[in-house]
Amino acid sequence: MPRTSLYIFLIVFLTGYGLINAYIFLRGWPATAWMSRFWRIAVQLLFWLSVLSYPLGRFLSRLVPLPGEDGLVLIGSFYLAVMIYLFLVLLFLDTLRLFRPLCPKFMTKRFSPSRAAPRTKFLMVIGIVGITVSLGHWNALHPRIRNLEVHLPPSAGSRQQLSVVMASDLHLGRIIQNARLEKIVGLINGLKPDLVLLVGDLTDEDISFLSDQNTAAILRRIRAPLGVYSVTGNHEYYSGKATAVSFIRQGGIRVLEDETAKVGEALYLVGRKTERRNGLGNKENRWRN
Secondary structure (H helix, E strand, O other): HHHHHHHHHHHHHHHHHHHHHHOOOOOHHHHHOOOOHHHHHHHHHHHHHHHHHHHHHHHHHHOOOOOOHHHHHHHHHHHHHHHHHHHHHHHHHHHHHHHHHHHHHHHHOOHHHHHOOHHHHHHHHHHHHHHHHHHHHHHHHHHHHHHHOOOOOOOOOOOOOOOOEEEOOOOOOOOOOOHHHHHHHHHHHHHHHEEEEEEEOOOOOOHHHHHHHHHHHHHHOOOOOOOOEEEEHHHHHHHHHHHHHHHHHOOOEEEEOOOEEEEOEEEEEEEEEEEOOOOOOEEEEEOOO
16 A cells, blocks of 8 residues: 555544544443442543554554554454444434434323433443444354355356355454464365365455464465465555465465456456545456356
């Protein structure tokens, strides 16, 4: 990523990140009025430490080595999900409060966020967010396999059938490490595919971490007689496209960039480097038919 684009991204991201967390704090702090002084201070410290963990783990650690860097990234990533849902829930409640004068009286008597006790509001919001994030985490740990049948014309070679496994957004890095990748590779190999397609965001951000962990060796365990192919996503650009592509190729994966690959007798893959730019001024690759 060019240095200027990086600075712009950091300014925009950190500004938005700070404003959202300030809103969450200002809306959430009054709801802790029912707690003792000790617990209010503890909640405040926990909140701000969680807020700081993401920028410290993701950005500052690139400039200055920090102790417990992996822990900061893990806590920060989980908090980022919590932050998003806290923001949405609080925004929803504020919207209800804003339109409350327009609602019939019988509706405002039955349900009104402003009439609820601080303890009730606090526990309700924390419960909704906690359950939502927990379900999302469970879903991430248990990937679902979806089967899709595609019927090709009889003229598409003599092969009667072709088993293709497509996976995307693995985000290998400090969160999704080797132990998790080994399970994913085992899942892929268990399907006995003829061909494997990894369609973007195979890596997260820190390629040096993956190299130190020898993650490429695990990728080389993927078994597909017709090969393993990939294109880049936006996260490959965050870590530096050339570095990310080099790492992916070390894993025995062919990265297609404005090129085709003949698979089997009559099937062609096209990895297209599009000219569309994302918000950071970077190009992305996508599969094209």
